[in-house]
Amino acid sequence: MSYVLEMKEITKSFPGVKALQNVNFSVLPGEIHCLIGANGAGKSTLMKILSGVYEMDEGSILLYGKEVKITSPADSKENGIATIYQELSLVEELSLAENIYLGNYLNPKGGFIKWNELNNQAKDLFSLLGLSLSPNLLVKEVSMGLKQMTEIAKALSTNCKIIVMDEPSTALSGEEINKLFDVIRLLKKQGYTIIYISHKLDELYTIGDRVTVLRNGKWVVTEELKNVSQSELIEHIIGRKIEKQTKQYNLEQKEEFLKVSNLTNKNIKNVSFTVGKGETIGLYGLVGSGRTELLRAIYGADKLIDGEIFINGIKKKITSPKNAVNEGMGLVPENRKTEGIIANLSIEANAFLPSLNKYSKSRFLQQTKIGEMMKQSIEKLKIKAPDPKTEIRNLSGGNQQKVIISKWLIHQSKLLLFDEPTQGIDVGSKDEIYKIMRDLASQGTSIVVASSEIDELLAICDRVLVMFEGRVVKEFLSPVSQKSEILNSAVSGS
């Protein structure tokens, strides 16, 4: 069998971490090869070696049977490999066309950039992807889905043969994901080879030909998707069977903790509801229905035009996240890279940021206490990191998310607002996070969670509120038995 790409016996260590150990990864021409594994398994690292971002310690890379040396992103590009990274790399203030040709147009032949030509080329690339899109739009003006498409157009502009997509669907809505799949199928038809990373296992069966599973930096299996079931994949990913837990409803009336009344701003309209102590409320709705905006409004991150917020029956003026944190709230935001973490601070610094006051005595930090608590959190949340002093940006995506959650556990927040809490989290950790949320609730923490995954809400929520065009249009008690009604309500708005 002739492979287009073979990565052989790849080994890579970072200080304190063996990220990859003797990994073999072979890709057939024209296939969609899915690469999966738990958070921190080594998927992105393997692909960064292929794209010349990291140098491997040992191993070899063969393209069309011939060994190649890839020691820089330029080498990778020259060898026909294009990579779309987990964290998109577009410049928000530039146009789509400028982003596509960024790095290529800086040294134009003859010294002048031919804008008309570039714009036309960008337009052609978009129409190749089945999109009629103005290349003059700024990145910040377009949806997440179109940003992803722009990254793909950028990849195509490099005359690549192999396209690596690292969790491209994570931040996309259902409809955008379908569009992405259409584009991937189109690319396959045109002869491109695609390496596709995702935590959403059902996606693999829709789009993939073969799958490779990594676990703890090691190769576990490569198999045709049609020959392997989802539960087998889960076992390969986490190394054991998963025990599904189900929501235990606590139907007794709970003492009210939060009440919002008539909340209104430019994105939400007349939203009123209560959350009891130890109660978990789900917010479901289509993209743009106002879920994120509602959480932000409660948290003081977006201004209110009208409405009131009561905590323990007392009216509170919450005009900033600082106020909200002082009132015992914590937010796990949707966009962790820009809102959730401070990239070049350590895990510990990120985790203790809101709690520093609590753990300092006459201006001195209680280092021992902090160290102990951090250790507990790392164990409890199974955060995979060599050391609490590791810079958070060196953690895998899912592990960064766990640090954000640990921040509010340490702060002992009374009300947690979660926005897409398991975005980019692997199947095993997902269940762990649900368990943590259930435990928090049973200890009296109030939770409001916005999610586009209905099954996630059904696994953890006592009640589900459906949002539509900024309003809460319906409330579902004991939601588990009403999945299709909830889905319908989100679409119809009634």
Ligand SMILES: Nc1ncnc2c1ncn2[C@@H]1O[C@H](COP(=O)(O)OP(=O)(O)OP(=O)(O)O)[C@@H](O)[C@H]1O
């Ligand atoms: N630059 C780095 N410095 C130190 N450690 C790193 C660096 N990059 C990755 N690691 C570590 O290598 C391991 C593999 O990380 P990698 O990002 O490849 O995981 P992943 O499989 O892509 O996970 P996720 O699904 O969470 O994105 C992790 O333990 C991670 O913390």
Ligand SMILES: [Mg+2]
């Ligand atoms: Mg990754």
